[in-house]
Amino acid sequence: MPADRSEALPTARRPHRLAGGQPGLLEPGASADPYRLRLYRILRTDFPLGHDPGLGAWLLSRYGDVVLALTDPRFTGYPHDGAPRGPVPAPLGLCRGSLVCTPLPEAGTAPARAETSDTPAVTASSAPADTAAHPDPGPAPAVERAAYVLARRIAGRDRADLVGEFCRWLPAGAVAVAAGLFSPDPNAPPRPGGGADDCARQTGLRERALASFLANMLDDPDLLAAVTGGGAGVGMLLRRAWAETLRRDPPVQIVLRRTRTEVRVSGGTLPAGEAVACLIGAAGRDPARFAAPDRFDPLRADADPLFSGPAGCPAVLLGRLEAEHGLRALLTAMPRIRWAEGFRPTSSGVLTRGPRTLLVRPS
Numbered sequence: 001m002p003a004d005r006s007e008a009l010p011t012a013r014r015p016h017r018l019a020g021g022q023p024g025l026l027e028p029g030a031s032a033d034p035y036r037l038r039l040y041r042i043l044r045t046d047f048p049l050g051h052d053p054g055l056g057a058w059l060l061s062r063y064g065d066v067v068l069a070l071t072d073p074r075f076t077g078y079p080h081d082g083a084p085r086g087p088v089p090a091p092l093g094l095c096r097g098s099l100v101c102t103p104l105p106e107a108g109t110a111p112a113r114a115e116t117s118d119t120p121a122v123t124a125s126s127a128p129a130d131t132a133a134h135p136d137p138g139p140a141p142a143v144e145r146a147a148y149v150l151a152r153r154i155a156g157r158d159r160a161d162l163v164g165e166f167c168r169w170l171p172a173g174a175v176a177v178a179a180g181l182f183s184p185d186p187n188a189p190p191r192p193g194g195g196a197d198d199c200a201r202q203t204g205l206r207e208r209a210l211a212s213f214l215a216n217m218l219d220d221p222d223l224l225a226a227v228t229g230g231g232a233g234v235g236m237l238l239r240r241a242w243a244e245t246l247r248r249d250p251p252v253q254i255v256l257r258r259t260r261t262e263v264r265v266s267g268g269t270l271p272a273g274e275a276v277a278c279l280i281g282a283a284g285r286d287p288a289r290f291a292a293p294d295r296f297d298p299l300r301a302d303a304d305p306l307f308s309g310p311a312g313c314p315a316v317l318l319g320r321l322e323a324e325h326g327l328r329a330l331l332t333a334m335p336r337i338r339w340a341e342g343f344r345p346t347s348s349g350v351l352t353r354g355p356r357t358l359l360v361r362p363s
Contacts, residue, residue: 021047025052025059043059044062048065048265048266048268055254057256057274057276062283063283063284064289066282069276074263075258075263075276077097091252092309093252093310093316094206095316096202139321143326144328147322151166154166154362159360167207167326170207170210170322171203171318175203205352209251210319212355214326214330215355216245217327218337219296219345223241228335240303243308244297244298245323246308247284247290247303247304248284250280250307253350254279254281334363336363337362345357
């Protein structure tokens with residue numbers, strides 16, 4: 001694969017170089033847009049193994065190398081991940097990779113049920129079921145209820161920011177509804193609590209992932225029309241769109257690991273006992289693994305479940321439900337929702353990443 005030299009880029013889009021020419025992940029400008037800067041591409045092609053002194057870690061950017069570091073027992077957790085020393089699970093998707101991550105009691109049944117039946121089509125007349133009248137052992141009713149309450153709050157406005165008024169509230173609200181703490185009073189924001197799992201209470205990453213998902217969906221009128229129109233495949237389409245968002249726009253861009261012994265990777269050999277930065281954002285757009293990797297394509301044939309995280313993790317399950325029910329609630333309350341005039345969504349961040357604002361016209 002030919003190298004993609006930064007000299008061909010406009011000056012404003014050249015990533016800052018360290019000694020030896022390697023781009024620096026934490027240098028000025030890198031966090032604005034490592035994709036547009038082609039920082040990840042340059043690392044994959046020219047520097048597949050290099051040390052970043054600012055991060056204090058060796059960088060892995062190619063899909064195969066990142067998968068190796070996330071799954072091979074020769075790598076272990078890194079304390080800065082919040083993971084204990086020793087052979088621990090790697091953080092994947094929205095999962096923090098903790099040994100004490102407690103799956104939701106219903107996590108084993110809810111996904112299976114979703115695979116065999118789809119939720120009713122989203123139309124202007126549809127509404128969530130009364131969760132008190134139709135009890136369900138899963139978390140879906142709590143997520144659905146919180147999503148519809150939030151969507152209805154902003155439906156009548158001329159302009160709204162979905163990040164500040166929907167994405168930030170829904171993850172916390174879903175946990176709070178389940179705990180009986182959610183209030184429709186806009187002056188009383190939802191509070192996670194009630195003994196909910198610690199993993200589920202970490203809502204920041206789910207907020208970023210939900211914002212990226214909504215940005216991708218609102219950017220594609222055909223996808224929105226397919227969801228609104230209903231049909232047997234809507235549930236599967238939403239799940240694939242969610243998984244595609246986690247590949248193309250992962251909320252966690254970098255996962256830190258540590259080598260237990262020397263490990264050979266495509267760019268050379270990693271020393272033993274060294275910190276390793278797995279560049280999830282670079283691996284998810286590696287053209288050696290994914291066709292047209294920059295394109296958002298829920299129907300792609302080369303989808304990969306790696307980026308979604310373990311299905312039994314509460315954060316992974318809740319994130320998927322928040323995306324599915326969140327979009328349905330928005331389309332039900334605001335069937336004509338569209339971007340505000342002149343607005344285009346942009347993301348920022350190189351450690352964690354997502355849109356900071358999503359300005360829309362609800363009607």
